[in-house]
Amino acid sequence: MVFRRKPDEVAVMRRAGRVVAEMHAVCREATAPGVTTAHLDRLARDVLDRRGATSNFLGYHGFPAVICASVNDEVVHGIPGGRTLEAGDIISIDCGAIIDGWHGDAAFTMGVGEISADDDALIETGRRSLDAAIEVMHVGNTIGDIGHATESTAIAGGCSVLRDYTGHGIGRAMHEAPDVPNHGKPGKGRTLKAGMVLAVEPMVVAGDPEVAELDDGWTVVTADGSRAVHWEHSIAITDDGPQILTLL
Ligand code: MG
Ligand code: MG
Secondary structure, eight states: OOOOOOHHHHHHHHHHHHHHHHHHHHHHHHOOTTOBHHHHHHHHHHHHHHTTOBOSSTTGGGOOSSEEEEETTEEEOOOOSSOBOOTTOEEEEEEEEEETTEEEEEEEEEESSSOOHHHHHHHHHHHHHHHHHHHTOOTTOBHHHHHHHHHHHHHHTTOEEOSSOOEEEOSSSSSEEEEEOSOOOTTOSSBOOTTOEEEEOOEEESSOOOEEEOTTSOOEEETTOOOEEEOBEEEEEETTEEEEOSOO
C-alpha cells in the first residue's frame, strides 16, 4: 500500500529531514585526510542526541552505526570503522533520523582533499541525476519518469546506475512501498499523487553496474573496482510540486 501523507505529517517528516541534513553538514565539515569513518559516525550520533532524534540505521537488520560510509568502489552500506580517509578518496555518507515516529533518509558523496577530475565529474553526474529525478516529481507523472530521468542523466554523463538497489517510499517506516528504481520508461509505473513521499537515491558508477557484497554482509562494492557515488533526498509530492524534506 502506498500512503499519502497529510500536510501536518509532512511537516514532521521535514523536521526529521532537517536532522538528517544537519548530520550531513557536520560529516561534510569534518571529512578530511586522516579522519576515520568511525569519527564521522560519532559526530552524526551527537546530532541525533542534540535534536532528540533516533536513528533508523542503527540496528536495522543489525546494522551497527548511524551512518553508512562507503569509500571509493564501495557503493552503499559501508560500515564506519577504523578506515582512515586519504586525499583522493571519495566518500558517500547515507543516514537517517526519526522524529515522533516519522523518518528522513538522505545521502551525498564528496571528495576527500584533492580528487581527480574523473571523480569530480562522477560526483557531479550523481548529483545531477538526483536533481533531474526531483524535477519530474510532479502530480500526474509516474515512477517510470523518475527512473528515466535518473538513468538518462547518468548515461549522458558517461556513467551507469545500479539496478539491484532502489529508492523507496518513506514515512512511518524508512522503507515503504513503492520501490523507486533508478531506471524506467517515461509514463510507465505508478502515477505520482499529492501526499506521496519518496526517497529517491541514484547509485551511479563510473564503470559497469555489476556489484558484489563484501564478507561483512553489508558493504556493496562495484565488481570491476570502479568508483561509485550515492545521492539521496526524501521528497514530498505536492500540488505545488516536489518538496525536498532533507534540507537544512
Ligand atoms: Mg539512505
Ligand atoms: Mg533510502
